[in-house]
Amino acid sequence: MVDKRCSLQEAVQMIQDNDMITFSGFVIWRRPMAAIYEMLRQEKKGLHLVEVNSGTHAELLVGAGAVSVWESCWIGHELYGKVPYCLDRKMRERSVIIEDYSHQQMLYRMTAGAMGIPYLPTWASRGTDILNPEYDMLEKAGLRNGANEKIPAKKFDFVQDPFYNEGELIHVPAVRPRVCIVHAQQVGEEGTIRIAGQTYSDEQAIKASDLVIVLAEEIVPESYLREEPERNLIPGYLVDAIVELPWSAHPTGAYGFYDVDGPFIREFAAASRTDERFVAWVDEWVYGVKDHEEYLNKLGVSRLEKLRANSYRKYSTKVKRGSR
């Protein structure tokens, strides 16, 4: 059996400049943040992000200048920051191409990739400017010419239903990322992935991608996961690299392990307002630490222990979330 375990540095070295890439998680939950930081340290460039939805992790990559194309439906920090300042800045600088789809459309694009078909039909979001043919930004940038086999020839297609005569559907093209980086609570030593709680769109993101890197809170025996195969999401042969790395989703949260570190994200979101403050923030929290272990030590035990989930409730009962 092939041993897929490796260090975070080795795993991130598998990502190439200009890769089409996607991630596990939902906005500020179960994002593979330790790998994002390491991508910045390794100075990845020209990434083409395709995400069912986006969040803090992408603001970091965009702010650091690692991203050339962003295709998704939403970016922000939820309660901890409503404006995606990095993407906003790069958009106005015209250094990042933004291709807007709706959430369901992005989900279906990823699902089509996972199903091995080039598109899926949907009724979602008809009548909106998302479908405005003038707003096909990859086309405007000349990137739909077939030179890059990962980029489809069209943003959308409109097709009449010939079966039930229900009208005009939207066909959305599959996305087929070269890389998916996943944060999971548990992975077996052969690669079986178990996600606890909501699975978001992880199954589709993983199955649509050519190369799958998993950061897991813990590696557990396959024999344990195989006692209840109904609870597992992904078989091992779809996984290429496994990194055991506790707290590797911080500051995003992970069901059963830890809550979102709201103040941390709020500080980052505030710092992201200007390029200078963004640079200072990453100098401190990314380049200023050698690796994930140093990052955790910088955060300190008290901070992490407050975030740690109650094992019955699956979320932290110690974290202060509101004004009371």
Next chain:
Amino acid sequence: MVDKRCSLQEAVQMIQDNDMITFSGFVIWRRPMAAIYEMLRQEKKGLHLVEVNSGTHAELLVGAGAVSVWESCWIGHELYGKVPYCLDRKMRERSVIIEDYSHQQMLYRMTAGAMGIPYLPTWASRGTDILNPEYDMLEKAGLRNGANEKIPAKKFDFVQDPFYNEGELIHVPAVRPRVCIVHAQQVGEEGTIRIAGQTYSDEQAIKASDLVIVLAEEIVPESYLREEPERNLIPGYLVDAIVELPWSAHPTGAYGFYDVDGPFIREFAAASRTDERFVAWVDEWVYGVKDHEEYLNKLGVSRLEKLRANSYRKYSTKVKRGSR
């Protein structure tokens, strides 16, 4: 809260003659057999079966003359009978219309129904006679004229991929059954369904259908099922009727509860060779018993106890399966 619990008789009364109908399970596993028997007792007629795959339950309905259209990919009794004698007989009599699709095509048809879209694209089974335009039997029978809104205008469509230029895909029309009858191991009193083991295509069949009837081995407290919502398949609001009925999949098997009753199916398969023997068999096992309880008593304790699953292994360790 609406109380959805009812008797088997009441639940089966919800099925109307000429309904488009589908079932849970896979060939000879987790078929709602008690409801099939009751459908025969209530003399349902003109049913339009749409099934991802078919099996013993459908041979019974077809043999009894309850079926006018069968759309599926496979029918038989696996190891216990390779020939679908009832469908074969009705086919030659031309009293049942057979519309052949492949397994993946039927699955995608049901999935399209569950997704609320009129079709799905697939690459599966290109180059075969399944796609022969001369073999569109609903068209030949004049049933694709729009009079029945459940029947699509075409059997297939062929469409070029405009996004990645990968060639000609098959579009298969959604199926939208009026009724789905499900056998589940557990259901909560509000209708939450938990299926143990393989879920086959139950999720798609249930979600594609307008009316859902569940036969459950046991009704359990919702609070128990809600302790682990990741393990549940279907929320209660998608369920219309709940019948608590142990052994209601017999002679098919149910993961964690009982094995397939091979000799019973083999006897039925043998009896199905001629109309006379079929009639004698249903006279004994369907019309000859008043209800499910009488059926179970006729089977007897010894027979059922041999089939009962070992609670760790999830299958019976007492049943004799082979020649040794």
Next chain:
Amino acid sequence: MADKQYAKPGEYSVVDMLAVAAAREVKDEEVVFAGTGLPMLAIMLAQQLGAPNCKLIYEAGTIDSKGDSLPSSVGDPRCVTKASVASGLFDVFNQLQRGKIDLAYLGGAEIDKYGNVNTTVVGDYLAPVMRFPGSGGNPDINSLARRTVFIMVQEKRRFKENVDYITSPGWMVKKWPEGTLVHRREAYGKKFLGGPSAVITNMAVFRFNEETGVMYVDTLHPGITREQLQENTGFELDFSHCKGETEPPTYEELRILHDVVDPEGIFLP
């Protein structure tokens, strides 16, 4: 209903009024889609009051959860507590498209008189002034739920004659490739399931004439005048169907909202 004890102006905040008015939109047994923030408060309040059996769906993949700790986002583990099903986006978006969602609560940065909402950019899309977070599931939910209720802040710059970009479809939507505005019924044809039924702000409740697709004032919150409302709106308001004052929060509603739904003060400071 006769024994309802209404709170008086000053005893509740505008956010309280908003949450209470929104909660009253849901009927019992309905299946409801809710996003982060005020929608969560509204639906959880409704579950404690007139709609104990309404089923709450979160976009990230949970169905009918019954937790006792308010989630701060739809991806929060608190959304999973005592749910009927915890799954993922593919489950819930498919149910939406299948027509299983009765009501959805949504938000928006800008809205026009037809209920078209913008959450994407300020200014020309091809030379934008500012980026908003983007559509999320707003247009999907808004195009496929049977009724949607928008919860918004009432400001002149947010209530516009025309939004810069239609992120989420109202009653008059764009028909492509021409981009002409047509009625939603015409654009959606057989797959028309419904549309925006109310817009609830800190000042008023608006509803729609479903034939013309135009928004009108249904009720004004206690203490708000027509003039104040018009001053905070960027298009001319239709008061011809105004029924008067919005029913204020009751003490019981306020108690539940602050003590049961959001005792930590996450969305209600």
Next chain:
Amino acid sequence: MADKQYAKPGEYSVVDMLAVAAAREVKDEEVVFAGTGLPMLAIMLAQQLGAPNCKLIYEAGTIDSKGDSLPSSVGDPRCVTKASVASGLFDVFNQLQRGKIDLAYLGGAEIDKYGNVNTTVVGDYLAPVMRFPGSGGNPDINSLARRTVFIMVQEKRRFKENVDYITSPGWMVKKWPEGTLVHRREAYGKKFLGGPSAVITNMAVFRFNEETGVMYVDTLHPGITREQLQENTGFELDFSHCKGETEPPTYEELRILHDVVDPEGIFLP
């Protein structure tokens, strides 16, 4: 390999030979789709021998199971034991279409010289003589796995110049709407992933010339003559690439097959 102890004719059955020959088709680490019956025996034997890390997928929805009790069907609870994932058809058929399946074992009632298989009807489809069970997943798997191995009974009526109905596609398939026979590579274009690589019967192993799409005899099972094989075949056989005799089962293979894989005698009486 030098110390292999081959069983002699008479010490094994034709079914043993079939299962052993089929098991030798799989390479270690491959992802393999298997159906009910002999395919299960073949793949489970392979896992005990040269391919301990091959991953077995069952159509009903289990992936890489490692049970110690032979399933009697792909829907059997025994398929779930110690699996990596137990899910449903939507999972496994999507993986198939995504190109993740290296090898599949299939069966058939009739086959032609191009590897086209019929499991649907005997006679004209519009006036059929007899109904078979139907396609099942055979054509899906056969059109989307990288290699497929057919396990069949060698009879003249089953090995036909042309099958009555192409249920499952071989190397020369029908192009619709005309129905003309074209090479699979031409019909499948960019989505060509592979095709039938072997047909294993009780008498011989066949392979395909992938350019012409025509089946040829690769090896004859011990004791079978070319004349006997031709007598049991409905089209003229190509012996020009025949490598001689099929490697017979070893005593070790027979022991594993009967004592470990099918000790209950479900498929091996």
